[in-house]
Structure formats: structure tokens, C-alpha cells
Amino acid sequence: MIRIGILGYGNLGKGVESAIRQNPDMELAAVFTRRNPENIKVRTEGTKVLGAEELERMQDAIDVLILCGGSATDLPVQTPRYAAMYNVVDSFDTHAKIPEHFAAVDSAAKGAGKVGVISCGWDPGMFSLNRLYANCVLPQGHDYTFWGKGVSQGHSDAVRRIEGVKDCRQYTIPVPEALDAVRSGSNPELSTRQKHTRECFVVAEEGADLQRIEEEIKTMPNYFADYDTTVHFITEEEMKRDHSGLPHGGCVIRTGNTGWEQENSHVIEYSLKLDSNPEFTGSVIAAYARAAYRMNQEGMSGAKTVFDIAPAYLSAESGDYLRAHLL
């Protein structure tokens, strides 16, 4: 049994917990929190909830620690820190800061003889893998990534900070015509606006100026100004009834040519339709926790991304089984 620890019991931590339940070679050894452990009730029977400070002395009870904090402030500190004590997996997704995060985790993990898998999930994660494989197989081509239809938490939060907004759910939606053009192999150059639209469902406070809220959303720099955005005002009941899930998804497409004169074209597409973004991310992380454990058992150490991990490490099955059944 691979003994897993989870640090942080939000949506992602709960997703990881569910995933562990589906993997018979894993058990949830403990959940760690920076809140008061007494206020947290986990669903896995018999699993302890402990304060994060207990991690200083749990090395004998945990094979892989999964870090379920946020990329902005939690993971840059937590992942290097705990990679010096445990095999770890995180879902660090601030693309621009991945190089420095990798370097910090690499140094800590190598020093401790542990494996630290960073940036694991679906983007970065499964989408990254597909970008890499497709680029290697079709060196001459074009890459496209579309997200959605799905809930963007960052954009929902940004709208919630507007005065007069009680709640918001923001959906990112690929433009169907853009998708069709890419799939046709015509290699279109697409602007931000041409690739995605944004749709906001907003619960406003009573008496709020709806026109001002809509205007503030649509002109918000970075988040909405470069997109065609639709705003719907709804009631709290409608929000709860119609928008309580966290669906997401998208696709990675590479089109490219082969042949002596590049006369033949090809389309590689990887797509995800996810009912629950955090549960799917948690499932990817669970598979990579197995890989981290197995690679460390074989003596490897240091920071790894999905690019550095041979696919067979993700599976509980033997090489013989995989070759016979999945190859």
C-alpha cells in the first residue's frame, strides 16, 4: 500500500481523497491542515486530521505527500519545504514561474533523496503531455489549446470583487468557428477574441446598479477586455440550482505536415470533457503520486514534471500486463 498524505482539504484535497478510494494500492494515511483540525471532517473512515506542523515528524507514516494549496502563495513555499522531507506532488500552475519553482523543488528533493512532481493536473499536466508528444511527432506544424466550456475560478473571483456583486460564476467557451477552422488543418492565426468567449452569471446585491456592474466586467483589463463577454443577472436560487458544479475541459490540437514536399497533412487532437475540474485534477495527481513513489523506490530523486516520467510508472499493473492489454 502506498500511504498518501494530503495537505489542504479544499476542493482539490477532496478530489484527491476520492481518487485514492479508486486506487486499491493506495490508502489515505492522514489529512493535514493549517486550520483547526477539529473543524475538519474527512470522508475516509478512520483517517486522522492533523495540524500541518505534524508534518515535521510523520516521515515514517507517509510515502507521498500531496500538496493541495494554491499556486499564488502556498505552493512556492510548501513544495520545496516538504520535498526536503517527503516525496511530493503539486499542481503548481503559474506558467511563468514554473522554471524557478522547478529549480527550488529540485534542489530540496535531491538533497533529501526524494521525488517532487510539480505542475500535475490537466493544464499543466495532460494537456502539456499532449503538446509535447504532438510536437515531437509533427515537428512542422501549429499548436492550439482551447479551454472550456468550463468554470474559470480566477475569473469568477475577479467579478466577485466588483462592488455590488454577491456571487459570480464565469464560463470560458471556445468559439465553434475557431475550433472548426483549426480542425480543418487550415492553420488559422487566431486572436484572443477569436478563440474564446466569456459568459458570466452574476448575483447582484439588492439595489445594485446592474448596468455599471456589467460595464465594469466587460472592460476589466486582462480578465475580460480582450474577449466578447455576456453577462446574465440571476437569483441566488438560480445560481445554486444551475451553477453549483465545477465542470471544465478543452482540447489541445496540433496540425502539421509530412512527406517529401510536406504534401500530407495531419490533425492530432486531445480533448477533455470534465464534470468536475478538481476531481479530475485529483485523479491525475493520484496517478502521479504512484509514479513518484515507484521512481523513488528505484532510487531516483529530484524535481520531475509529466515530461520526465515514463507512462508505465503511473500504473499499478506490471509491464507484462500493460504490454499484453493496452499496447
Add this chain to the structure above:
Amino acid sequence: MIRIGILGYGNLGKGVESAIRQNPDMELAAVFTRRNPENIKVRTEGTKVLGAEELERMQDAIDVLILCGGSATDLPVQTPRYAAMYNVVDSFDTHAKIPEHFAAVDSAAKGAGKVGVISCGWDPGMFSLNRLYANCVLPQGHDYTFWGKGVSQGHSDAVRRIEGVKDCRQYTIPVPEALDAVRSGSNPELSTRQKHTRECFVVAEEGADLQRIEEEIKTMPNYFADYDTTVHFITEEEMKRDHSGLPHGGCVIRTGNTGWEQENSHVIEYSLKLDSNPEFTGSVIAAYARAAYRMNQEGMSGAKTVFDIAPAYLSAESGDYLRAHLL
């Protein structure tokens, strides 16, 4: 420069040759043939064509030898034989015999300190990878593989062996309703007949009994009897004009559930639309030739499949570059 040798200059060998041209860190060192080398003209300027027997003494000039023979009789002999002298890559695709092929290549390659990558292409190959990743990420789910629309060479050959048939091109076509049902996440159980149809374009000899030919095709065991098959008789000119390409493709879909009560469903789909089956296969093989070379440079040896090879080995770029640009 990675110096590549090709054994066998048919459609696949030519596809590999084109792929090498797209990879600036590779060069085609020589083409080897069991035919008379004087009768073969390769497109890469300055590349020698040599008899296969020359492979006994070319170890200093070739880093990776790509075996482009057939799975029925060529590769079971060639791959173990040459894995004892070179890093090799093949596209062995007789699924039932992969375990024994792997064992034979593993033993030869380990003895020689070389890497032998077997069963490389898109199925087995990229499709296998996607089956494995999706199974690890969604342990509770269902797998589906659809092929086509595309030309099946084996089925085309089978029809050509019927008396009175001069030429045939057989297309395998996924049933759209089956694809829709799978993508909906309803986990349908699908029979062979429900998943694919087959379409044959046949050039008959003058005076041949067309009704008998059609009957023989449709009732041919293993190849056609379990499918709904359509037969069209066409002229040689039409064959040349409309059916000279070798397109193929298909998709691998896994649907599965997550959540404490498995309440959320997910669809992972990987699809390929290929103008040229042998050129795409050749492109996959070229990327894995790079991996074979690099893994061997790091001291690894033995038989490998796509499951055993970390994705980063396929790329000519550094880990830093990949993390910054593709993760």
C-alpha cells in the same frame, strides 16, 4: 547528429526518410535492402543504398537502425537480430505476439548494451499511450478504440486474393451513432458490427462474376463476415484517381467517473486524422529513434515500448525549454 539507418525502403521506409528530413538533429546515414541496391533510388541526396548484409559491419556509422519490414515474417527475425548490434526501432503490430517479441528483443539488446524500441507508431504507439494514461487517470471507466475512416492494407490484400479481383481498396469506417453514444458517456456495450462498417472499392477482371466476388467478400470469415460491408465496382482509372492515398486515423476514448459516490463523469478522447498512414507512422518512429539514442547514451539498454519512455526523451529540446514552452 543522430545517424539513422533504414532497413526496408517501402512505404514505411520512405515515411521515415521524410520524417528525418524534418528533424534537424538527424541524418539518414544509409538505406539497407534485401533487394538489389542498384535498383533502389532514395530521395535523400548523397545517401548510400546498401545490401542488408552490410549491416554486419556498419556499427560505427549508424546510431539507430529503423526496421521497416512487416510484422508477419520480417520483424520477428530482424528486430532481435539487429538489436544485438544496434539501437533499433520497429513498428511490430501483431498484438498477440508482442510479449514474445518483447522478450526476444530484450534479451538481444541487453546482451549488446543497446536499446530496442518495439511496436512504435500510432496503434500500437500513440493510441496505446493514450489508453494507458486514460486508464491510470480514470481507474473506473470504459475504453473504446475506433479506427478510420481509413485504408486497411490487410483487408485490401485479402480481397485482392479473391479470384477475378485485380485491385481493391478497403476503408474501415466508424459508425457515427456508436461514436456519439460513447462520447455521451453512456458506456454502451458495442458489438463488432455496431462499431465499424467496411467499404470496398474493387477493380474486377474483365468478365468476372461480380455477384460472386461481392458474396465472397461479404462472407469472408474474420475479415468481413462480422461487419456490414458495402462493395463498389470501379474502373482502374477511378482507382488511381480517387483511391491512391493511404489515409487513416481513429480515436481512443475513455469514459469514467470520479467523486465519493462516483457522481461525476468525464470523457477523455484522443483522435488522429491522417492523410498518410505510413508517413505519420514514420514520424512517430523518428521521434522514438531520438529517444532510443538518448536513453542508450545515458547507459540504458533492453527492449522498450512507448510505455517505458519518458516523453522528454522524444524531444530535441532541453528540459528547461520544454518546461518554459510546453508545460
